[in-house]
Amino acid sequence: MSLPANIRPLSPLAFLERAASVFPEREAIRNEGDSLSYAEFATQAQYAARAIAARIEPGDRIAVLAPNVPELLIAHFAVPLAGAALVAINTRLSASEITSILEHSGARMLFVDPEYREVAAAAVIELETGPEIIALGEAWAGSGSYASLLDEGSGLPARPWVIDDENAVISINYTSGTTGRPKGVMYSHRGAALTSLGLLAHTGFDSATRYLWTLPMFHCNGWCTAWAVTAAAGLHVCLRAVREEAVWRAIDEVGVTHLCGAPTVLSVIADAPQSHPLDQPLTMITGGAPPSPTIIARLESIGVKVTHAYGLTEVYGPYTLCEYQESWSALPAAQRAERMARQGVPMIQSGEVRVVDAEMADVPADGESLGEIVMRGNNVMLGYFGDPEATRTAFEGGWFHSGDIGVMHPDGYIELRDRAKDLIISGGENISSIEVENALLAHPEILDAAVVAAPHPHWGERPVAFIVTQSRTGPLPRRYAPSSVNGWRTTRCRTGSRR
Numbered sequence: 001m002s003l004p005a006n007i008r009p010l011s012p013l014a015f016l017e018r019a020a021s022v023f024p025e026r027e028a029i030r031n032e033g034d035s036l037s038y039a040e041f042a043t044q045a046q047y048a049a050r051a052i053a054a055r056i057e058p059g060d061r062i063a064v065l066a067p068n069v070p071e072l073l074i075a076h077f078a079v080p081l082a083g084a085a086l087v088a089i090n091t092r093l094s095a096s097e098i099t100s101i102l103e104h105s106g107a108r109m110l111f112v113d114p115e116y117r118e119v120a121a122a123a124v125i126e127l128e129t130g131p132e133i134i135a136l137g138e139a140w141a142g143s144g145s146y147a148s149l150l151d152e153g154s155g156l157p158a159r160p161w162v163i164d165d166e167n168a169v170i171s172i173n174y175t176s177g178t179t180g181r182p183k184g185v186m187y188s189h190r191g192a193a194l195t196s197l198g199l200l201a202h203t204g205f206d207s208a209t210r211y212l213w214t215l216p217m218f219h220c221n222g223w224c225t226a227w228a229v230t231a232a233a234g235l236h237v238c239l240r241a242v243r244e245e246a247v248w249r250a251i252d253e254v255g256v257t258h259l260c261g262a263p264t265v266l267s268v269i270a271d272a273p274q275s276h277p278l279d280q281p282l283t284m285i286t287g288g289a290p291p292s293p294t295i296i297a298r299l300e301s302i303g304v305k306v307t308h309a310y311g312l313t314e315v316y317g318p319y320t321l322c323e324y325q326e327s328w329s330a331l332p333a334a335q336r337a338e339r340m341a342r343q344g345v346p347m348i349q350s351g352e353v354r355v356v357d358a359e360m361a362d363v364p365a366d367g368e369s370l371g372e373i374v375m376r377g378n379n380v381m382l383g384y385f386g387d388p389e390a391t392r393t394a395f396e397g398g399w400f401h402s403g404d405i406g407v408m409h410p411d412g413y414i415e416l417r418d419r420a421k422d423l424i425i426s427g428g429e430n431i432s433s434i435e436v437e438n439a440l441l442a443h444p445e446i447l448d449a450a451v452v453a454a455p456h457p458h459w460g461e462r463p464v465a466f467i468v469t470q471s472r473t474g475p476l477p478r479r480y481a482p483s484s485v486n487g488w489r490t491t492r493c494r495t496g497s498r499r
Contacts, residue, residue, distance in 0.1 A: 351377015
């Protein structure tokens with residue numbers, strides 16, 4: 001390929017090429033006692049890419065059904081290196097849901113971890129024309145093996161790490177939002193590369209990074225950390241399942257420096273019997289749902305730095321983050337945690353974020369006026385695969401519409417209040433389920449809480465809370481109503497030990 005001297009199309013593929021060239025002997029992937037260097041990482045990606053490319057046409061889709069194992073990490077480079085788009089499938093889906101994704105994406109190949117062999121077989125049998133199946137472990141009837149694929153690729157010509165078009169699709173991530181058929185969110189090489197570089201700037205990923213895979217790689221390609229940690233030539237520590245003992249063993253024995261995850265992962269770490277003050281720095285990037293100030297304060301007390309990011313599948317995972325202000329250090333711990341729980345400001349690579357009313361006018365930046373969060377920038381999706389109508393709707397007015405309801409604070413930080421469909425309207429007044437949940441989570445005996453709307457003959461709707469107690473044994477007092485939230489008192493709820 002001939003390129004001008006001043007242009008190289010942006011792609012995460014360049015990150016692995018560089019890491020393997022500069023740090024060939026450095027440990028790249030650790031998994032249950034096994035280890036791969038960066039040279040071995042790149043070699044496996046090359047061999048797999050060569051064999052895949054021999055089976056497909058450029059732009060085809062290649063699916064993977066696997067937990068956080070090295071093969072899925074390698075696929076993040078091998079599949080786009082082959083000229084295809086990666087479809088990492090949610091391992092929690094049913095066979096019928098997997099069938100729908102395989103059918104909609106038209107996947108030509110499906111890589112399957114042994115743990116998901118049965119559900120994969122049940123999914124593929126429903127397809128008129130199924131994909132070629134490659135087993136990531138021992139092959140079974142009707143499948144090939146990953147080891148044989150690598151052997152085949154080793155004898156084929158090398159693939160170039162440079163691409164022609166940085167706006168080509170690198171991956172398709174399926175999300176259903178809150179309702180409806182799953183939609184395939186298309187990421188470009190350019191958007192993935194820029195998001196990865198933004199993560200380096202904001203998280204401090206570097207050559208000393210030891211990143212623990214507590215966030216599913218199938219979710220927004222691990223918020224693009226599959227590519228970002230490789231760009232830093234850091235260590236990927238794979239983890240098949242998030243269990244408190246395994247997480248704390250990695251923190252203590254491997255010296256984990258970074259991890260990502262939803263607020264439930266924060267709770268796994270804070271509530272584990274192994275929890276203790278840390279001897280080394282640990283940065284946690286959380287998102288997917290607003291973390292409660294309570295859990296942030298608890299982690300801060302043991303030396304964990306929590307960075308709150310906000311985004312959606314449609315914006316490559318993280319789009320904004322809560323940039324820490326030095327002045328917050330003087331605040332009481334609880335008040336500081338409240339500031340840190342905000343969704344924050346755009347990341348360095350992102351672009352613009354606004355909170356708007358139904359006419360697309362900005363709501364007052366008073367921390368109270370509700371509006372929809374909209375974005376426009378470098379890490380907004382290309383669109384929904386095979387669904388131009390849904391793409392047009394999402395991009396109405398030239399902005400991506402998140403469907404999330406929030407406020408803009410005077411300092412320019414946004415704060416999420418609810419999904420548009422989840423906002424509770426009681427007696428004509430808006431109630432944020434997130435605010436009520438955070439009020440409940442401030443109670444020392446409450447471990448987790450979820451607030452939903454229930455029909456009410458007079459008010460139309462009222463909030464109802466489902467909670468898990470801290471001890472998980474014995475009931476809470478039957479009536480509990482913390483202080484008012486936005487002028488509304490939380491619903492008094494009757495609860496047992498697990499509701």
